[in-house]
Amino acid sequence: MQYNFPVTRTTHPKPRYEDESSLGFCHYFTDHMFIMDYDEGQGWHDGRVVPYEPLRIDPASCVLHYAQMMFEGMKAYLRPDGRLQLFRPDMNAKRVANTCERMVIPVVSEELLIAGIKAVLAEDADWMPKSAGTSMYIRPFIFGNEISFSALPAKHYTFVIILAPCGSYYGGASGTLQTSRIYVQDKYIRSARGGTGYAKVGGNYGGAMRASEDAKKYNCKDVLWLDAQEHKYVEEVGTCNAFFRINDEVITAPLDGGTILPGVTRDSVLDLLRHWGEKVSERRLPIADVLEASRNGTLQEAFASGTAAVISPIGCLNVKGEDFPVADGEVGELSKKLYKTLYGIQTGAVEDFMGWTYPLDICVK
Numbered sequence: 001m002q003y004n005f006p007v008t009r010t011t012h013p014k015p016r017y018e019d020e021s022s023l024g025f026c027h028y029f030t031d032h033m034f035i036m037d038y039d040e041g042q043g044w045h046d047g048r049v050v051p052y053e054p055l056r057i058d059p060a061s062c063v064l065h066y067a068q069m070m071f072e073g074m075k076a077y078l079r080p081d082g083r084l085q086l087f088r089p090d091m092n093a094k095r096v097a098n099t100c101e102r103m104v105i106p107v108v109s110e111e112l113l114i115a116g117i118k119a120v121l122a123e124d125a126d127w128m129p130k131s132a133g134t135s136m137y138i139r140p141f142i143f144g145n146e147i148s149f150s151a152l153p154a155k156h157y158t159f160v161i162i163l164a165p166c167g168s169y170y171g172g173a174s175g176t177l178q179t180s181r182i183y184v185q186d187k188y189i190r191s192a193r194g195g196t197g198y199a200k201v202g203g204n205y206g207g208a209m210r211a212s213e214d215a216k217k218y219n220c221k222d223v224l225w226l227d228a229q230e231h232k233y234v235e236e237v238g239t240c241n242a243f244f245r246i247n248d249e250v251i252t253a254p255l256d257g258g259t260i261l262p263g264v265t266r267d268s269v270l271d272l273l274r275h276w277g278e279k280v281s282e283r284r285l286p287i288a289d290v291l292e293a294s295r296n297g298t299l300q301e302a303f304a305s306g307t308a309a310v311i312s313p314i315g316c317l318n319v320k321g322e323d324f325p326v327a328d329g330e331v332g333e334l335s336k337k338l339y340k341t342l343y344g345i346q347t348g349a350v351e352d353f354m355g356w357t358y359p360l361d362i363c364v365k
């Protein structure tokens with residue numbers, strides 16, 4: 001389907017960021033947003049680009065009470081030729097479909113998702129930062145928007161896409177990697193079998209905040225989640241997937257339990273490692289094995305993967321106050337190679353030998 005969304009331009013452009021090196025992660029949002037409505041019997045309709053502004057929501061709107069919503073997180077990157085490109089948007093679209101199905105939200109198709117992103121990006125392309133380590137974060141989200149206190153799927157939904165120019169997740173403008181300390185969470189759980197762990201829904205994140213906050217007491221940036229049933233196997237790190245390299249085997253948790261978010265970066269890391277001939281396993285990994293590997297010196301590397309951080313190396317795990325270092329606590333060689341290759345492909349600095357990029361007809365001057 002050919003989409004042609006009407007555009008209402010802002011008459012009050014926002015003040016721009018002054019220094020790309022201090023952009024941070026999503027502190028600024030661009031001048032416009034994409035918005036579209038869904039009504040029962042009518043389907044998705046009236047997609048449009050409008051000035052970025054607060055949404056008016058009735059206090060009795062169902063999303064504020066029962067959290068029937070979903071979101072996505074992806075990025076647009078600036079290529080050396082000045083064009084913008086997306087990275088594997090088909091995988092985000094697949095996750096949108098799976099999340100919508102789980103949350104009984106009417107699905108937004110891949111075609112519609114990309115058309116909406118293009119429409120708002122075309123309007124705000126001049127917000128694109130240009131320095132190394134930067135990108136434009138894209139946040140599509142859908143919520144049930146109906147005045148109703150019955151805990152039933154809504155009949156009306158709102159679909160919005162907003163954009164945020166972002167700096168390096170690590171603070172440094174050049175995207176230099178740094179290791180972080182991670183707390184091994186054995187009290188709270190993120191998701192159980194049959195729950196919503198594989199879906200990108202706000203409730204997963206709200207429910208995780210107690211644990212992330214408690215991790216700060218141990219000077220840790222975030223938590224390593226263990227499985228809900230036995231508190232025995234490693235699952236994810238905060239808002240990222242987790243990888244451990246032990247005895248030359250790179251291990252990440254499998255997706256089959258439905259408790260882990262199927263990360264686009266996770267899938268890309270697995271493909272790259274296999275392409276490079278590394279030994280890779282998607283298998284259940286007991287936390288006891290990771291801690292033993294730390295003790296006996298066979299834990300070579302650990303890192304988290306995600307759209308925001310790309311690759312986030314872990315330098316130390318903390319269990320109830322006891323530190324378990326990952327190798328020498330420095331950034332590992334594989335983490336560096338993965339970051340360089342992934343971010344390189346995403347920005348067009350490295351040839352896309354995996355066929356992952358999705359160049360857009362949008363140029364930045």
Ligand SMILES: Cc1ncc(COP(=O)(O)O)c(C=O)c1O
Binds near residue numbers: 073266305306307
């Ligand atoms: C819980 C969780 N796991 C993993 C990821 C990584 O997914 P992706 O690589 O698609 O960003 C994210 C980020 O969205 C997340 O929130």
